[in-house]
Amino acid sequence: MAMLTLENIAVSYDQQFILKDFNLSVEKGSLISLLGPSGCGKTTTLRLIAGFLEAKEGKFALNGKDYTRVPVNKRNFGFVFQSYALFPHLSVYDNVAFGLRLRKVNKSDVDRRVRRMLDIVNLNGFEQRYPKELSGGQRQRVAIARALVIEPDLLLFDEPLSNLDANLRVNMRVEIRRIQQELGITTVYVSHDQEECFSISDQVAIMNKGIIEQLDKPSTIFKFPKIRIRGAFHRLQQFYLLR
Amino acid sequence: MRQKNRGLGLFTFFIYLFLLGPLVIIAFASFEPGSAMKFPPQGFSLKWYQNIFEVSMFKTSFITSILVSLIGNLLALLLGLPAAYALSRFQFRGKEALNAIFISPVLIPGIVLGFTMLKYVIITYNIPVYSALLIGHAVIMLPFIIRVIASSLSNFDFAVEEASLSLGAGRLKTFFTVVLPNIKSGIIAAVLIAFLESFNNVDISVFMTGPGISTFPIQMLLYVENNFDPTIAAISVLLMLFTAVLMFIIERLMGLSYFTKR
Ligand SMILES: Nc1ncnc2c1ncn2[C@@H]1O[C@H](COP(=O)(O)OP(=O)(O)OP(=O)(O)O)[C@@H](O)[C@H]1O
Numbered sequence: 001m002a003m004l005t006l007e008n009i010a011v012s013y014d015q016q017f018i019l020k021d022f023n024l025s026v027e028k029g030s031l032i033s034l035l036g037p038s039g040c041g042k043t044t045t046l047r048l049i050a051g052f053l054e055a056k057e058g059k060f061a062l063n064g065k066d067y068t069r070v071p072v073n074k075r076n077f078g079f080v081f082q083s084y085a086l087f088p089h090l091s092v093y094d095n096v097a098f099g100l101r102l103r104k105v106n107k108s109d110v111d112r113r114v115r116r117m118l119d120i121v122n123l124n125g126f127e128q129r130y131p132k133e134l135s136g137g138q139r140q141r142v143a144i145a146r147a148l149v150i151e152p153d154l155l156l157f158d159e160p161l162s163n164l165d166a167n168l169r170v171n172m173r174v175e176i177r178r179i180q181q182e183l184g185i186t187t188v189y190v191s192h193d194q195e196e197c198f199s200i201s202d203q204v205a206i207m208n209k210g211i212i213e214q215l216d217k218p219s220t221i222f223k224f225p226k227i228r229i230r231g232a233f234h235r236l237q238q239f240y241l242l243r
Numbered sequence: 244m245r246q247k248n249r250g251l252g253l254f255t256f257f258i259y260l261f262l263l264g265p266l267v268i269i270a271f272a273s274f275e276p277g278s279a280m281k282f283p284p285q286g287f288s289l290k291w292y293q294n295i296f297e298v299s300m301f302k303t304s305f306i307t308s309i310l311v312s313l314i315g316n317l318l319a320l321l322l323g324l325p326a327a328y329a330l331s332r333f334q335f336r337g338k339e340a341l342n343a344i345f346i347s348p349v350l351i352p353g354i355v356l357g358f359t360m361l362k363y364v365i366i367t368y369n370i371p372v373y374s375a376l377l378i379g380h381a382v383i384m385l386p387f388i389i390r391v392i393a394s395s396l397s398n399f400d401f402a403v404e405e406a407s408l409s410l411g412a413g414r415l416k417t418f419f420t421v422v423l424p425n426i427k428s429g430i431i432a433a434v435l436i437a438f439l440e441s442f443n444n445v446d447i448s449v450f451m452t453g454p455g456i457s458t459f460p461i462q463m464l465l466y467v468e469n470n471f472d473p474t475i476a477a478i479s480v481l482l483m484l485f486t487a488v489l490m491f492i493i494e495r496l497m498g499l500s501y502f503t504k505r
């Protein structure tokens with residue numbers, strides 16, 4: 001059952017169309033990643049889904065509900081930013097509690113849910129720290145906890161690992177995948193790192209110049225790639241097939 | 244190399260001497276017991292400090308100046324905060340022009356600005372003296388408010404604002420709970436800098452003041468025209484201390500880089 005659907009979406013900046021007749025459907029509880037070269041419209045797609053951008057045409061629905069005209073703050077989606085975008089003036093605890101307090105959740109429930117979420121992202125004992133007192137990976141996990149604690153209907157990631165070093169990137173993506181599967185939350189993940197996309201996704205959408213060239217399971221894309229195979233992709237494919 | 248450094252040191256020394264020398268002389272002269280300023284002073288007395296509080300026009304004009312600076316500051320802040328936010332946050336047509344208009348009061352000579360405002364605004368609309376002073380001072384404070392707050396906003400990552408929206412806060416709520424707390428020190432610094440600018444202003448104020456209503460710096464000028472005693476030196480020392488305290492607070496909040504950057 002498709003749960004997230006984009007139908008004939010068009011987005012333009014000024015006069016130029018970035019997305020046109022864009023279609024996408026994602027199954028409930030799965031993680032789909034958008035992969036493609038810089039400037040192909042990945043962030044645009046994600047920001048449209050999040051509600052930061054408005055579609056000129058088309059329809060976006062989730063679980064059968066039309067979200068096309070719903071403002072960002074009424075959507076209940078979790079967004080994890082490339083720069084993490086933690087609130088600098090709030091402690092880790094208050095960062096994570098922010099969304100719950102807006103939802104008028106009572107104090108003891110806020111406390112229980114924040115602590116549980118910090119448990120999930122392995123940040124017990126960091127409650128009173130401020131974002132500037134954390135490492136990149138820790139900030140990243142606070143950002144994930146903050147987006148997850150509101151029990152979002154959809155989770156959106158925009159290159160969440162690109163500011164981390166190589167080792168941490170691998171650890172974090174495993175962790176993201178684990179949390180996503182544990183909570184069974186539908187997720188759209190943007191990256192231009194092929195390895196990253198293929199290793200954590202149920203499905204990968206290969207984008208180019210505002211259109212999806214191929215949308216399939218990683219293994220299918222490796223076996224039957226519709227796109228021209230470039231060097232790096234080729235090596236990765238060999239590696240995958242040999243396994 | 245060594246030689247060069249020594250030359251530079253000497254140069255710096257003279258710069259400081261020229262900058263600080265007069266202030267030191269004034270400070271010493273303010274303790275002169277006689278009725279004419281002398282350096283070095285012929286004794287030690289605080290009587291001219293006492294005299295400040297006995298000249299009634301100092302007292303009334305001081306209150307006027309404080310009120311005008313504070314209320315004008317509030318007006319400038321109400322206008323300048325949203326302006327600085329919009330100029331930093333959004334791209335829109337005419338943004339550069341708007342920026343230039345907001346900054347122009349610092350670029351135009353005060354005498355010109357004061358005279359123009361008097362002739363085309365104050366007289367045309369027959370604005371009473373107090374309101375005229377307020378308007379004039381709000382206008383000269385506005386650029387400082389906008390510049391300092393905008394410079395504080397330039398360190399603010401607007402993705403943080405989007406994070407707040409995505410977590411369910413509306414635009415207004417986001418502004419007050421997320422943006423404001425993060426530029427708080429910038430706002431305080433802006434208010435203090437603008438206050439100094441307004442409190443010390445003479446060139447605009449002379450056009451806006453009227454019968455019986457005057458500002459403190461203008462009264463100081465009038466006083467030295469007729470009196471040669473060290474009262475003015477005593478006032479200067481108090482104002483220097485006052486300014487030093489404000490500058491110290493600004494330094495703590497934002498660093499003084501704001502002054503060297505432009
Ligand atoms: N605010 C904007 N105004 C005008 N054009 C924009 C704006 N934001 C993005 N674009 C353009 O839209 C296109 C798609 O941008 P987008 O950010 O979606 O790319 P991306 O796939 O996320 O790239 P990257 O991998 O570099 O992040 C680009 O050509 C970009 O120049």
Ligand SMILES: [Mg+2]
Nearest residue numbers: 042043044158
């Ligand atoms: Mg992008």
